[in-house]
Amino acid sequence: MKLTNVTAAGAALAFLLSTAAMPAFAETTDKRIALSNNYAGNSWRQAMLTSWETVTGKAVADGVVAAADAFTTAENQVTEQAAQIQNLILQGYDAIVINAASPEGLNGAVKEACDAGVVVVSFDGIVTEPCAWRIAVDFKQMGKIQVEYLAERVPDGGNLLEIRGLAGVFVDDEISSGIHQGVAENSQFSIAGSVHGDWAQDVAQKAVAGILPSLSDIKGVVTQGGDGYGAAQAFKAAGRDMPIIIMGNRYDELSWWKEQKDANGYQTMSVSIAPGVSTLAFWVAQQILDGKEVPKDLTVPFLSISQETLEESLKTTQEGGVANVEYSQEEAQDVVSGAM
Structure with a gap:
């Protein structure tokens, strides 16, 4: 009888250890995240959107989240982006990641989203509404x-x-x-x-x-x-x-x-700033939806290229694109842990 109890306890411990080592996304498999982007008229924004599609596409395919759709307004218009955010609330998205046309101009729509239980994470062009999270470089x-x-x-x-x-x-x-x-x-x-x-x-x-x-x-x-x-x-x-x-x-x-x-x-x-910061914002939203504690303000380093690193950086930069860094879920967790 004692042997059976020890075996059962060992099996339970092994199960707990194995699940602790797994990425924590089980609670977000049915969650939908949207990207609200204010502008796409240059190579940085195009690279940012490509990074988003690459990383979130895999996350959806792997069952981490149910959807991660991107929406871009026509030309950096605050009123148009505010209306877009309100529409995303009505469509039932669980989180909205925002590259904002204005730090203050979208605060009303952002507050509406928060009041509706929607997680809002802003990056690059951040918002000042206290209920939102912010990811920026200095x-x-x-x-x-x-x-x-x-x-x-x-x-x-x-x-x-x-x-x-x-x-x-x-x-x-x-x-x-x-x-x-x-x-x-x-x-x-x-x-x-x-x-x-x-x-x-x-x-x-x-x-x-x-x-x-x-x-x-x-x-x-x-x-x-x-x-x-x-x-x-x-x-x-x-x-x-x-x-x-x-x-x-x-x-x-x-x-x-x-x-x-x-x-x-x-x-x-x-x-x-690396265009792949959009992927960090995605993972931050996913982690918040998964119940993780995340500081309201995160700062990431900018990406600098020197005379000595020029050739190496050029080799890894896509023609027509931007030197870039994309984030995995684990790397995003490291950023959050470092900020804590």
């Missing part, structure tokens, strides 16, 4: 380090051209704030001009071409990503000396940099 620091890099390269300073992102979006404001803080701390530099490139090389090229005739010698171009190659083309077309242009991890930027490096030793750096 965008202000991402702007500041560009100026710090230029201070090392050009100790005497000079004029800088700032290329901003999409007007009114949290990311744009934060990176620009960091750039201006960097200039304030390195007074040998001054912002000679500023344009919006919408994180797209064609928009940036046109904007830079339009402002160049009014600018004197430019020593450096501080950017937000997706605009470096367009800026280079504008300077080339205008017959201007090529400044140090900070790149944003896009394939066209890295390819141009590599060509210039091989031809004349051109040196710069590249920095951006």
Whole structure:
């Protein structure tokens, strides 16, 4: 009888240990998660959506969740995205992952979702509504380090051209704030001009071409990503000396940099948030639905490429895409554990 009890106890213990080692997604097999994306008009957003589809598609196929559908509004319109979120609530989604058009403008719709029992996780373009979760990089620091890099390269300073992102979006404001803080701390530099490139090389090229005739010698171009190659083309077309242009991890930027490096030793750096942060947001939503405790604010590192790592990074970046990192469920759990 004692032997039987020991055997039963051992079997129970073995079962508990085996289930403890398994990924905790049994409670979310019938859950539906939606992505509400405010904009898709550049290579970073396309890569972000591709990462989402790749990782969530496998999660659905594996039975981790029942659905993980992506929805994109036409052109960064707050009212349209708010209506989209309200529609997703009515469709019965259990969680909504948001790349937001505005940090405050969507708070009403987000609160409606929370009040309806929907988990809301914002990333990249985050929301300030307290009931939502937020995943972001230190965008202000991402702007500041560009100026710090230029201070090392050009100790005497000079004029800088700032290329901003999409007007009114949290990311744009934060990176620009960091750039201006960097200039304030390195007074040998001054912002000679500023344009919006919408994180797209064609928009940036046109904007830079339009402002160049009014600018004197430019020593450096501080950017937000997706605009470096367009800026280079504008300077080339205008017959201007090529400044140090900070790149944003896009394939066209890295390819141009590599060509210039091989031809004349051109040196710069590249920095951006990895598009695969959308997959971290997905797993965070899944973990919350599974009853896990997750801090309301998570910070992830930005992805930086140096003169030394350029070739390696270019090899692993898809043509037309962006240097990237995608998250597994285990990696997302590690991020959460680290934040706890």
